[in-house]
Amino acid sequence: MSDAVSPLAQPFPAMPKITGVTPRVARAGYKDWGRCDLTYIELCPGTAVAGVFTRNVCCSSEVELGREQVKAGAARALVVNAGNANAFTGYRGREAVEAIMAQVATHLGCAPSEVFVSSTGVIGVPLPKEKARAGVAKALDLATPQCTWEDAARTIGTTDTFPKGATASAAIGDATVHLSAIVKGSGMIAPDMATMLGYIFTDAAVAPAFLQELLSAANRDTFNCITVDSDTSTSDTVLAFATGQASNAPLVSFDSPGADAFAAALHDVCRQLAHLVVRDGEGARKFIAIAVSGATSDDSARRVGLAIANSPLVKTAIAGGDANWGRVVMAVGKAGEPADRDRLSIGFGGVWAARDGQPLADYDEAPVAAHLAGSEITIEVDLGLGEGRSTVWTCDLTHGYISINADYRS
Numbered sequence: 001m002s003d004a005v006s007p008l009a010q011p012f013p014a015m016p017k018i019t020g021v022t023p024r025v026a027r028a029g030y031k032d033w034g035r036c037d038l039t040y041i042e043l044c045p046g047t048a049v050a051g052v053f054t055r056n057v058c059c060s061s062e063v064e065l066g067r068e069q070v071k072a073g074a075a076r077a078l079v080v081n082a083g084n085a086n087a088f089t090g091y092r093g094r095e096a097v098e099a100i101m102a103q104v105a106t107h108l109g110c111a112p113s114e115v116f117v118s119s120t121g122v123i124g125v126p127l128p129k130e131k132a133r134a135g136v137a138k139a140l141d142l143a144t145p146q147c148t149w150e151d152a153a154r155t156i157g158t159t160d161t162f163p164k165g166a167t168a169s170a171a172i173g174d175a176t177v178h179l180s181a182i183v184k185g186s187g188m189i190a191p192d193m194a195t196m197l198g199y200i201f202t203d204a205a206v207a208p209a210f211l212q213e214l215l216s217a218a219n220r221d222t223f224n225c226i227t228v229d230s231d232t233s234t235s236d237t238v239l240a241f242a243t244g245q246a247s248n249a250p251l252v253s254f255d256s257p258g259a260d261a262f263a264a265a266l267h268d269v270c271r272q273l274a275h276l277v278v279r280d281g282e283g284a285r286k287f288i289a290i291a292v293s294g295a296t297s298d299d300s301a302r303r304v305g306l307a308i309a310n311s312p313l314v315k316t317a318i319a320g321g322d323a324n325w326g327r328v329v330m331a332v333g334k335a336g337e338p339a340d341r342d343r344l345s346i347g348f349g350g351v352w353a354a355r356d357g358q359p360l361a362d363y364d365e366a367p368v369a370a371h372l373a374g375s376e377i378t379i380e381v382d383l384g385l386g387e388g389r390s391t392v393w394t395c396d397l398t399h400g401y402i403s404i405n406a407d408y409r410s
Helices: 061-072 090-108 129-140 149-155 208-221 259-279 298-309 312-319 325-334 365-372 399-406
Strands: 021-026 038-053 074-084 115-122 164-172 175-184 197-202 237-242 287-295 345-348 351-355 376-382 388-395
Touching: 021 129, 021 149, 038 061, 038 129, 038 149, 038 208, 061 090, 061 115, 061 237, 074 090, 074 129, 074 197, 074 237, 090 115, 090 129, 115 237, 149 164, 149 175, 164 259, 175 259, 197 259, 208 237, 208 259, 259 287, 259 388, 287 298, 298 312, 298 325, 298 376, 298 388, 312 325, 325 345, 325 351, 325 376, 345 365, 351 365, 365 376
Parallel strands: 074 115, 197 237, 287 376
Antiparallel strands: 021 038, 038 074, 038 237, 164 175, 175 197, 287 388, 345 351, 345 376
């Protein structure tokens, strides 16, 4: 992880242990850095799993295998490697992943398909098999103590500047279930299913198919509504694991008592994680929420919001505190979604600059400039066409982004 912490960083929360989940970290030495770079999380028998994965067609073997594994709905372990994405590495990369799966499966006495693997870091370098084997062996050693959630979150990071975690709880009948989650992500962040590596753990009993339904829905409104730089990673993965140790009546559909409460808690955790990724955007100094209303549909509103959020001209204007609402007009117009110039309204921080396609005669830029000087920015766009709405989140674009990525492999 970077030594310089983002000015938008949030403190790591107090997160409960999840019954049936045992995390450990180890040092495999994938890069020449003096810290742990392998996270191993053991899951009790009967753990359900759901996942969403990148749609980048140049994805890693970890993603290809994960897509197939998650269909069975069962998991016993997770291994996350940091410093090497193992993407665009052909058969050598796949062999390395399969070797990790087999090593852990032998240790646990489970099927290799129940062992999930993720890797993150430099693309195009095969994961070193011997380093992976030795690192996994250290993590499997029962003499290696369990780690904290913060240790696990720190270990999976690459260009991240702070460890990221989130927690929530929900009442299901007489039982209180807990969710604890970690995420990594800072650059190569753009919505196309998910935009980083994220892992959610709960002690709730949830049927795999319903867990998948809930995760996919939460993903749509959280991870798929963030962007840092419009680049979709080859390794993006979000997995949710439910150990079933809370003794609640299993959730199998929205007709199950407590299902709505659990769905809300899962959505809340995903939203927290998504915001943390944006707050750690490479070089970010400002957190930007873009609220689009009046669209022909929610999906259309989201696409308009993302066109604004991905615009270098908008992001650099925000970085410089420039209330140049014309750049927002431009981004709306290029989105390829229904829009009418003469119905469009744009505001910043609750102050409207233009209404119904016209600058306001009494528009005062002073409060807008004051708003843009802060670190929490809101942009409001009303298309005036329908009831569709969506909020997306991004960050500003600064010289820091260039510096980080120009030196990334060194």
